[in-house]
Structure formats: structure tokens, C-alpha cells
Amino acid sequence: MLDQISAFCVKDWICLHTADNPAEIGYVRGLLEAEGISTRARSMDLWAAAVEIYFAEGARPSVWVRVEDRARAADVLARADRRGTSADWTCPNCGERLEGQFTSCWNCDCPRPDGE
Structure with missing residues (x-):
């Protein structure tokens, strides 16, 4: 961009x-x-x-x-x-596996931890 x-x-x-x-x-x-x-x-x-x-x-x-x-x-x-370009991550609250572009969990709305 x-x-x-x-x-x-x-x-x-x-x-x-x-x-x-x-x-x-x-x-x-x-x-x-x-x-x-x-x-x-x-x-x-x-x-x-x-x-x-x-x-x-x-x-x-x-x-x-x-x-x-x-x-x-x-x-x-x-x-x-x-x-x-972020890597996939796992929600620390519910364990849901999420694609890198998401900043919060779709399942429980927990924000993505910093550094992931």
C-alpha cells in the first residue's frame, strides 16, 4: 500500500x-x-x-x-x-484456531494477544 x-x-x-x-x-x-x-x-x-x-x-x-x-x-x-501477513494463532480463551488476519476470536471475541 x-x-x-x-x-x-x-x-x-x-x-x-x-x-x-x-x-x-x-x-x-x-x-x-x-x-x-x-x-x-x-x-x-x-x-x-x-x-x-x-x-x-x-x-x-x-x-x-x-x-x-x-x-x-x-x-x-x-x-x-x-x-x-501474520501467522495463524490460537485463542488463549477458548482454544479456537484462527487465521492471521483476525484480531479477535470469532467464537468468544477474545482479542488476539500481543506478539502473535
Whole structure:
């Protein structure tokens, strides 16, 4: 994700992430907003048309954050990248085996222990 950060600024907002589809934009916005970082999405309506023209410049869906939030937002995405490659883990409360991307147990809602 971080390799897609752009330096293009518009009125105190910066394009942090571009994607090939709106679903990824929704995921990234959710990560950032959960950390209290305001976001804006751009070019969401152009996505279907852009597929036809192979994502003309500016037509790809994108997530924008305030310039002052850029470093913190980039850190949130970096942590998400690392979490996405986590190994499977076992819930210490109920013993359920869980895939690495989960941060809490689906069975008992116990949070994933730090370091796993």
C-alpha cells in the first residue's frame, strides 16, 4: 500500500492511497477512520468507466487525508500490511484456531494477544 502514496496535494489534503477498486478504498478508509484520521474518497464514481480506459490518470479510486495526518496515516497502513501477513494463532480463551488476519476470536471475541 505505501508504495502508492502520492505527493499530489489539494487544499491541505493529500492523496495517500490509490486502488484498483472501491472495495479496497473502503477498507483503507475504515482502517484510518478507526484511528481517528479523517478521510475523503475520490473518483469512486469514475471506477466503472475507468476500467474501460485502463485507469486514466486521476480516475482511479483514491483515499485522501489531511496533510498533517499523512505520517500517522502511513503508519496505520504499514501496520495493516504487517498484520495482513501474520501467522495463524490460537485463542488463549477458548482454544479456537484462527487465521492471521483476525484480531479477535470469532467464537468468544477474545482479542488476539500481543506478539502473535
